[in-house]
Amino acid sequence: MQLPDAEKLAQAMTQQIEPLLGENSVLVGMHTGGVWLAEKIHALLGREIPLGTLDVSFYRDDFSQSGLHAEVAPSDIPFDVTGRDIILVDDVLYTGRSVRAAMNELFDYGRPASIILAVLVDRGGRELPIAAQVTGAVLELAPDQNIQLNRDPQGQLALSLRQTTV
Amino acid sequence: MKIHIRGGRLIDPKNKIDAHQDIFIAAGKILAIGEAPGDFHAARVIDANGLVVCPGLIDLSARLREPGLEYMATLESEMHAAVAGGVTSLVCPPDTDPPLDEPGLVEMLRHRAKNLHQARVFPLGALTQKLEGQRLTEMAELHDAGCIAFSQADAPLTDSNVLLRAMQYASTFGFTVWLRPQDSFLARDGVAHDGEVASRLGLAGIPACAESIAIARILLLMKEVGAKVHLCRLSTRDGVDMVREAKRQGLPVTCDIGVHHAHLSEMDIGYFNSNCHVIPPFRSLRDRDALREGLKDGTIDAICSDHAPVDDDAKLLPFAESEAGVTGLELLLPLTLKWASEMGVELPVAIARLTTEPARVLGLNKGVLAPGLNADLCIFNPDEYWKVTPRALKSQGNNTPFQNTELAGKVRYTLVEGHVVYES
Amino acid sequence: MAFLSRNPQLNQHGELQHLLTIEGLNAGMLRHILDTAESFVSVSEREVKKIPLLRGKSIFNLFFEPSTRTRTTFEIAAKRLSADVINLNINASSQSKGETVLDTVDNLAAMQADMFIVRHAQSGAAHFIAGHVSPHIHVVNAGDGRHAHPTQGLLDMYTIRHFKQEFHNLRVAIVGDVLHSRVARSQIHALTTLGVPEVRVIAPKTLLPAQVERLGVQVYHDMAQGLKDVDVVIMLRLQNERMRGALLPSAQEYFKSYGLTQDKLALAKPDAIVMHPGPMNRGVEIDSDVADGTQSVILPQVTFGIAVRMAVMSILAGSKQ
Numbered sequence: 001m002q003l004p005d006a007e008k009l010a011q012a013m014t015q016q017i018e019p020l021l022g023e024n025s026v027l028v029g030m031h032t033g034g035v036w037l038a039e040k041i042h043a044l045l046g047r048e049i050p051l052g053t054l055d056v057s058f059y060r061d062d063f064s065q066s067g068l069h070a071e072v073a074p075s076d077i078p079f080d081v082t083g084r085d086i087i088l089v090d091d092v093l094y095t096g097r098s099v100r101a102a103m104n105e106l107f108d109y110g111r112p113a114s115i116i117l118a119v120l121v122d123r124g125g126r127e128l129p130i131a132a133q134v135t136g137a138v139l140e141l142a143p144d145q146n147i148q149l150n151r152d153p154q155g156q157l158a159l160s161l162r163q164t165t166v
Numbered sequence: 167m168k169i170h171i172r173g174g175r176l177i178d179p180k181n182k183i184d185a186h187q188d189i190f191i192a193a194g195k196i197l198a199i200g201e202a203p204g205d206f207h208a209a210r211v212i213d214a215n216g217l218v219v220c221p222g223l224i225d226l227s228a229r230l231r232e233p234g235l236e237y238m239a240t241l242e243s244e245m246h247a248a249v250a251g252g253v254t255s256l257v258c259p260p261d262t263d264p265p266l267d268e269p270g271l272v273e274m275l276r277h278r279a280k281n282l283h284q285a286r287v288f289p290l291g292a293l294t295q296k297l298e299g300q301r302l303t304e305m306a307e308l309h310d311a312g313c314i315a316f317s318q319a320d321a322p323l324t325d326s327n328v329l330l331r332a333m334q335y336a337s338t339f340g341f342t343v344w345l346r347p348q349d350s351f352l353a354r355d356g357v358a359h360d361g362e363v364a365s366r367l368g369l370a371g372i373p374a375c376a377e378s379i380a381i382a383r384i385l386l387l388m389k390e391v392g393a394k395v396h397l398c399r400l401s402t403r404d405g406v407d408m409v410r411e412a413k414r415q416g417l418p419v420t421c422d423i424g425v426h427h428a429h430l431s432e433m434d435i436g437y438f439n440s441n442c443h444v445i446p447p448f449r450s451l452r453d454r455d456a457l458r459e460g461l462k463d464g465t466i467d468a469i470c471s472d473h474a475p476v477d478d479d480a481k482l483l484p485f486a487e488s489e490a491g492v493t494g495l496e497l498l499l500p501l502t503l504k505w506a507s508e509m510g511v512e513l514p515v516a517i518a519r520l521t522t523e524p525a526r527v528l529g530l531n532k533g534v535l536a537p538g539l540n541a542d543l544c545i546f547n548p549d550e551y552w553k554v555t556p557r558a559l560k561s562q563g564n565n566t567p568f569q570n571t572e573l574a575g576k577v578r579y580t581l582v583e584g585h586v587v588y589e590s
Numbered sequence: 591m592a593f594l595s596r597n598p599q600l601n602q603h604g605e606l607q608h609l610l611t612i613e614g615l616n617a618g619m620l621r622h623i624l625d626t627a628e629s630f631v632s633v634s635e636r637e638v639k640k641i642p643l644l645r646g647k648s649i650f651n652l653f654f655e656p657s658t659r660t661r662t663t664f665e666i667a668a669k670r671l672s673a674d675v676i677n678l679n680i681n682a683s684s685q686s687k688g689e690t691v692l693d694t695v696d697n698l699a700a701m702q703a704d705m706f707i708v709r710h711a712q713s714g715a716a717h718f719i720a721g722h723v724s725p726h727i728h729v730v731n732a733g734d735g736r737h738a739h740p741t742q743g744l745l746d747m748y749t750i751r752h753f754k755q756e757f758h759n760l761r762v763a764i765v766g767d768v769l770h771s772r773v774a775r776s777q778i779h780a781l782t783t784l785g786v787p788e789v790r791v792i793a794p795k796t797l798l799p800a801q802v803e804r805l806g807v808q809v810y811h812d813m814a815q816g817l818k819d820v821d822v823v824i825m826l827r828l829q830n831e832r833m834r835g836a837l838l839p840s841a842q843e844y845f846k847s848y849g850l851t852q853d854k855l856a857l858a859k860p861d862a863i864v865m866h867p868g869p870m871n872r873g874v875e876i877d878s879d880v881a882d883g884t885q886s887v888i889l890p891q892v893t894f895g896i897a898v899r900m901a902v903m904s905i906l907a908g909s910k911q
Contacts, residue, residue: 067908365799368736438714484712
């Protein structure tokens, strides 16, 4: 299967995001791929806009099945969330559970004015009523396929596909 | 009943016999060894092929928990455990409740034990009243009631003047004083050997010098008084060295160790295993090796079970709060055989530590096989393995770190005064 | 003879099931706890200082020995994780009336407990309880006798890493009553496991356990020598009852020889930090000038303590059954 070029998708997303920005807008990337993507978009936008990161490990709904993530990174929200227009950035939108966790976590920081979801790839398979406002690409994937964003040492983003044993 | 024990390997350390010979028993006595007397018609023939036939074991310390401590174990259960372990004579310490400091208590205990028709019981009388270390007991009376010697058990005797007088008084009548050497101030609150493991686990320690200082005091008093002393349950290298030197000087001192101490060290406490809570504590590997050596060279005269059955609840507590002690009667023989095979000690020498030698400590004409003597015998398979489990043990106490371990040495028959009191 | 027994803190997948002692945990496990704690520190700085991780779980603070401070930090940590916290102070006298530790624990387990935080005056009590609870229950040792106080040891490591970044280039001195200190034992195991090349203990001989050097420490009896060029000074609390009797003649003499003053601290590296597990005896083991001085990190220790305890509870609660 031919995967789209992640760099090009990021550029396209940046163009979609640009008109949505207001003076209260902030970017928040979700660990780990979403943080890379948010950093990329932040650079492409080329303007002063606050950037935060979220690790939703503490808000996941599968804790009682699979325990705490092996590597938990601190969430870093270096601004007051209350009254902000948040652009929440993630690499892959699948079941919607991570986005649910991220929104819950954001509300523990304060009361945002609005949240827009921006994702690189929407692969379908939603289990919650969640939709992205900004999407790089829509891909049809089988449940045993796992799409993932990678970043090379030069900072170039690329998508990769793996078969998983379910 | 006339019994013919046929085809066994007869080991009698005292008479230096180690040969395949038959034994003929009649009227509770050994009638003949080797050839059958002319008119002998056995009512029972015991096939001892592949088995060792030796004098019944003599255990220098087994707590039967009566009177007063029946919640831990009963005379019935522990006397049964004794014969299941091949023990035909045992010495019980006076730290019952109340302590054995009155002739009536001793007579009652002996009477109860005798009626069970199992092992012979030789009580130690209390050296001081209520074991409080202050006033002497009526030793002559107690001796007449059946006490074989006098002891403080594990109770402290801090006043050196009382100890001196007790030794003088006992020696007046030729009684031996049995003492477990431990300085009670140095040992205060301690529950483990004061070394690496106790430091790591944060357990209060009993330093090795608690034993050697007490031995020094006893040996110096012996020189002063001329009393006979038996030192119970040595645990340290220094202790063994001091006894070796005292014996070289000709002091009338004997000593024993508990059989668990020939194998275990402080390391075996592991993660607070309360079955390793014993007094004296399991000490360093260096100490344990000195005990194994001392037992081999004869510095240590005898090996005993130091049997102390404890009910399960009393071990189900944090280490320091758990009751000290191990069950031992049924482990005495296999653990002695284990020591012997690991140390390259011949079987007759190992058996001597359980028969001839403890008999000598007690001054009894026992632990020997000869025509005319009581037929107290232990018949065992030295090569048969069995697994230590609560089911396998007859003792009410399950408290031993050897639970679930396979040990070689299985008692097949135990005879007391010509009666088969145990067979498996 | 050696009876092999499985490390009772780990489940069959090698994950932490209980936290009973630092001993036997590898550097990776300790770092994982510290890293996780770092994420929880940021939680404590938010508007809502609470996360839903342990919602619906029941955590019992089982204190057989009173300690308001430690109990409070565990309680705050558990509440920030959204767990239900039940505090039980079981006083020793009512305990001795026949009800054993196990009776108490069985009773509470029947109330659907998920985790026990245990404080007990006997060394090994937490191991003992962990060995007898049903497999879905986690046990955290909050101090057992003289044996271990692993969360305190971990928060001390967190504090050291926070201020010194690395462990492999440090010289750490632990000063005071090591003999009776569960804190010191946990610190020593943690420091040596994390690769601190030089751990010193400084104390009079009466306050050191037998063969303490076997724990991997260097022994000093003189503060001037022991504090020379150290990066971290950890002071231990001296219990009142030790101050007169056969261990020490008086608090005054102890302070003179082993109390930490600015003069003595000047022998350590200029950027050395001073730690104390609390509660402090000012003027006995530490001078107020030092306790409140610029090199003291005693208050950050308390803050980090909550994050470290949150990390421990989350990791245990998330281990497979």
